Amino acid sequence: MVRAPIVTLLSLVLVACGGGAAAPTPTPRPSATPQPTTLAAALEAARLEEGVPGVAAAILQDGRVVFEGAAGHAVLPDRLTRPSTLYCLASVSKMATAALVLRLVEERRASLDDPLSRYVPYLPNADRISVRLLLEHRSGLQDYLAVQDVLRKLDDPDHVWTRDEVLRAITRANFEPGARYQYSNTNYVALGAVVEQAARMPVDEAFRRLVLAPLGLRDCHYAFDAAVAPDIAHGYRYEAGRYTDTFPPDGRVPTSIWGPVWTDGGLVCNARDTAGWTDGTLGGRLLRAEALAEMTRFDADGYGLGVALSNGSNGRPVWGHSGSWDGYRTESWYDPERRLTLAVLTNGDGPGDPSSDIWLRLDAAYARGLR
8 A cells, every 4th residue: 555646537526415325345336227317326326336435525616615525434334424524635645735835935934945954864865855855756765665664563553653753764765866756755754844843833733824724724634633533434445355444443543544744644634625725725825826836847757846747537637636545545636727626535445546436437427417
């Protein structure tokens, strides 16, 4: 399992609330099944076809919520997902972290040219790695998911993580800083240290003040909050032909999927607010034009500053991020031509790419003119 982005296709999707029993394993619909006549039915049909326990989605245009909805289960067998249900965003979190870093740059509390040694001096090549190279995945730092000691501890749902523990496990670089692109989750864990030292406050508080509050949002959390923990959909890992709950039997949230250490993938959020900060950031309502231009200046690998470049199903370019981590698949993409943002969050990680497939099915339903 990785927190790496999954390039997908984006098109306008309107989703309504839905329910119904969740299939524990994928159960394709017979080809003779009538086509859905509403988007709510299309969402549920796509969920059942993919076999994922639950899905939530939201779409915004120019900051206005066009639709939000949910279908299936947050927790099997009897807790339905709702539009307000929180999901682990996996690598979609990287785009949020990048937006926060750029807000600090705008306020001149940090610079894209700052050396990493200013914040985490003990990492390899820290004096030659800039904040920009971290955002671009061009630092050369080893991915912590390649470190066996870290992987072993990720299996403990109660392990108390610290950022320093994760970063001190990185003992080598894979190549010289700036030499090439290589996706590494370590880059974005290190950016958490940049945020906290530059902002002089915890990551969660900085994100609320500098990203959520200006956009009128509130239902996203980097830091653990016992009050909202029950609202998080359980992740379901697909193994040996069936889904397995990644949460312990008592339902407590594993420390590996949520927390301020994981500025690479540990943000939890509902679909509406995921689409909200994506739309606000990439639509130009959060960042100044200069910062947004920096963020969306894509290299030959199709990556900017915490943002990936892909093509929508209509062939137009879209900006955003995807994620996959321990029972979750997530997507949040912005179409700059139509000024549309769509976020799709699922709590089943296979087989295949269910969040993208559901997205495409809903796109087809929208293209047929369903409402």
